[in-house]
Amino acid sequence: MTDAAESPRTHFIRQIAEADLASGTHDRIVTRFPPEPNGYLHIGHAKSIVLNFGLAESLGGICNLRFDDTNPHKENVEFVEAIQADVRWLGFDWGDRLYFASDYFEQLYGFAVELIEKGLAYVCDLSAEEMREYRGTLTEPGRDSPWRGRSVAENLDLFARMRAGEFPDGSRTLRAKIDMGSPNINLRDPVLYRIKHGVVHHQTGTAWCLYPTYDYTHPISDALEGITHSLCTLEFEDHRPLYDWVIANVSVPSRPRQIEFSRLNLEYTVMSKRRLTDLVGEGHVDGWDDPRMPTLAGLRRRGYTPAAIRVFCERIGITKSDNRVEMAMLENAIREDLDAHAPRRLAVLNPLKVVLTNYPEDRTESIELANHPKDPELGTRTLPFAREVYIDRADFEETPPKGFKRLIPGGEVRLRGAYVIRCDEVVKNADGEIVELHCWADLDTLGKNPEGRKVKGVIHWVAAEQAVAAEVRLYDRLFNVPMPGAGGSDYRADLNPESRQVLTGAMLEPNLRGVLPGERFQFEREGYFVADPDSTSERPVFNLTVGLRDTWGKSNH
Numbered sequence: 001m002t003d004a005a006e007s008p009r010t011h012f013i014r015q016i017a018e019a020d021l022a023s024g025t026h027d028r029i030v031t032r033f034p035p036e037p038n039g040y041l042h043i044g045h046a047k048s049i050v051l052n053f054g055l056a057e058s059l060g061g062i063c064n065l066r067f068d069d070t071n072p073h074k075e076n077v078e079f080v081e082a083i084q085a086d087v088r089w090l091g092f093d094w095g096d097r098l099y100f101a102s103d104y105f106e107q108l109y110g111f112a113v114e115l116i117e118k119g120l121a122y123v124c125d126l127s128a129e130e131m132r133e134y135r136g137t138l139t140e141p142g143r144d145s146p147w148r149g150r151s152v153a154e155n156l157d158l159f160a161r162m163r164a165g166e167f168p169d170g171s172r173t174l175r176a177k178i179d180m181g182s183p184n185i186n187l188r189d190p191v192l193y194r195i196k197h198g199v200v201h202h203q204t205g206t207a208w209c210l211y212p213t214y215d216y217t218h219p220i221s222d223a224l225e226g227i228t229h230s231l232c233t234l235e236f237e238d239h240r241p242l243y244d245w246v247i248a249n250v251s252v253p254s255r256p257r258q259i260e261f262s263r264l265n266l267e268y269t270v271m272s273k274r275r276l277t278d279l280v281g282e283g284h285v286d287g288w289d290d291p292r293m294p295t296l297a298g299l300r301r302r303g304y305t306p307a308a309i310r311v312f313c314e315r316i317g318i319t320k321s322d323n324r325v326e327m328a329m330l331e332n333a334i335r336e337d338l339d340a341h342a343p344r345r346l347a348v349l350n351p352l353k354v355v356l357t358n359y360p361e362d363r364t365e366s367i368e369l370a371n372h373p374k375d376p377e378l379g380t381r382t383l384p385f386a387r388e389v390y391i392d393r394a395d396f397e398e399t400p401p402k403g404f405k406r407l408i409p410g411g412e413v414r415l416r417g418a419y420v421i422r423c424d425e426v427v428k429n430a431d432g433e434i435v436e437l438h439c440w441a442d443l444d445t446l447g448k449n450p451e452g453r454k455v456k457g458v459i460h461w462v463a464a465e466q467a468v469a470a471e472v473r474l475y476d477r478l479f480n481v482p483m484p485g486a487g488g489s490d491y492r493a494d495l496n497p498e499s500r501q502v503l504t505g506a507m508l509e510p511n512l513r514g515v516l517p518g519e520r521f522q523f524e525r526e527g528y529f530v531a532d533p534d535s536t537s538e539r540p541v542f543n544l545t546v547g548l549r550d551t552w553g554k555s556n557h
Contacts, residue, residue: 008058011318013051013259017059017229026228029061033087034101034218036068036273037079037202040288040295041086043309043330044264044271050313051261052231053092064225065094069102070217072201080202082288086296090306099225101217102203108212108220109163111250112174112192116155120249121192122148123158124175131173134180135188142180142188162195165209169195176216178245186242192216219243223252230256233263234322264316265324267482269294270491284495285478291543292478292499302475303520303530303545308334327477331546338520338528338545343371343378346416346460346509347523347542349472351390352434353464356421356441359387364463369417381511385418388464390507395459396437398426405457407437412450413457416524420445420455460524467507471541473532474501508540515540522548 008014020026031052035041041049056063065087069075087094101108115121124145126134136142150158162172174193182188190213197209222230230243237260247255263271270276271294279285279293289297299309312333316325346369364386371378395406395413407413412422425438442450449455476499485491512521517533527548532541 008054009314009317012320013229013231013261013318014055014059016259017055020228021059028228029056029059030064030226030228031056031061031231032064032066032222032225032227034066034068034221035083036071036074036214037076037083038071038074039079039273039277040082040293040297042271042273042276042294042296043266043269043299044294045086046090046296046309047264047313047316048231048233049087049090049092050310051318053087054310055229055231057092061228062097063092063094064097064099064227066099066221066225067101068214068218069100069201069203070211070214072199072211073196075202077202082297086300089296089300090309097225099221100203101212101221102201104217104221104224105204105208105212107224108217109210111220111252112159112212112216113156114250115176115192116159116174117152118249119152120177121174122150122155122177123162124148124173124189125171126173127170131191135185136180138185141182142185144180145175145189148177148189159193162193163208163210165197167195169197171195176242176245178242184238184241186215186239187245190215190242215239215242216246219246219256219258220250220252222256223247223254226254227256230258232258232260234260234320235263236260260320261318262320262322265322266294266330267324267327268477268479268484269327270479270484275491282492284492291473291475294478300518301530301532302543303338303528304334305337305520308337311337324482327482328550331550335528335546335548338522340374342520342522342528344369344373344524345512345521346383346462347470347472347512347526347529348390348392348460348462348467348507349474349503349523349526350393351505351507352393352396352437354389354391354421354437354439354461356387356389356419357424357438358443359441361387363387364466367417383417383509383511384463384466386463386465389415389461390464390467391415391437391459391461393434396423396434398434406459407439407457412442412453412455413459414445414455415461416458418446418461419443420450462507462509464507466510468510468513469539470506470508470512471534471539472503472506472529472544473541474503474544475499476501506542512540513538520545 017029033052053063124147134143173191175189178187180188196211240258243258288295289301291302312330364384366382367385368380368382400408407423409423414420420442421439423439427436429435478499479494480496481494484494514537515531517531519531522528528545529542532543534541
């Protein structure tokens, strides 16, 4: 794995685009990424971003960023800005092609008038509940609205008055006049416009109280921007006939083609924007950028790299088949990236003090360690070594289980890059808890093996006096089961109560003092970690990105 994404894999959409270029159907591929600014982007959006921007880029085309901002009750500028930041973070740029569906509100209104004049749209007075009743079912056709036969003149008048704000919310809609008997429910006179008073739109302010629906807005926006291939997830497949109907019946300058692909379903998380919004609003997580969230902001704070996410998106591929992707695929992508690039550091997460009784009290020496065992170009760093050091509590067992190769009473281990030590005494407090180990250091073993004996275990350490106190947050999967809420149950019941563990007494090597938020390291024998924005110059905070190996694959908790 390199800093860039893996070479683009061929798939059916790429084959269609390449064929269109070869045949001269299009001179240039133009795609778009059309998020709704009602939340933060998640890993599923990353698949669409990599597809839309990556496909256009690899074929010499362009990709627009267009916000679908037709539902202002749920949208705001925070989401607009976060989405732009996420797309840029992934490594893509839209140049000067930043658009909003609201840019086209006047044109969209004009095209609606055109449909009315052609007798293809009408103002309907049915309530939402009545409209559902008239729509029919999957096995029964719908019934015509009592207002379907209104004259063109009456419809034009009512539509203009709807725009002028004369009617309350829900009292009237503009509907396409297609076919109430169609087997495709989306063609049973779908709503094109609805009234929404009391909304301050983040782009248009209070200029409009009449808002177009997505199914009407999207095809026209595509056509106005000259989009050649409008790539959507599979839930829009049944909407494609409506997309084509809109394009065919208004005087737009081009005819884009909608193509559907399967969305990303990732194990141990939820992808529904509504559910993610609930997780934030109900306090199950600490905001949209909580490192347990599948949002790009959360993954970034967790320590994921753009390269790893792009590679993951390439590996899962583009198909028409719905499937559920194992979380291990995403974790393996970041593990591979960080293994190649993250500098190594020593960090003791659960400290236990070790006193080297034969080491001079007034002595401190420097130990040199490589920053990366596989990349000499990353150089080395020096660590202080002294009489008192910290080791991890998990590296000592007073009554060791079979096969335990770390420190035990009377046993020896090597301190990483330093000396072989032997545990001579276990010091406990009044409650019988181990508080300190007294050990003997073989001072003839720096950089070489002891004579006459073999020491198998190697453990990490930090010098006690020079160590940097830190907070370390250990993150696990947000849910306990691969498919939260399966079978219609409440997905909240599947939340993992142990998804975050905060260690406030971790001790780190002094080279980690003053790290900047976003810097990533491998804590040797522990995992990959990233400095959190909560870090200060004197007290860093680190988040666990991913362990050194997949523990879920073996234990499944």
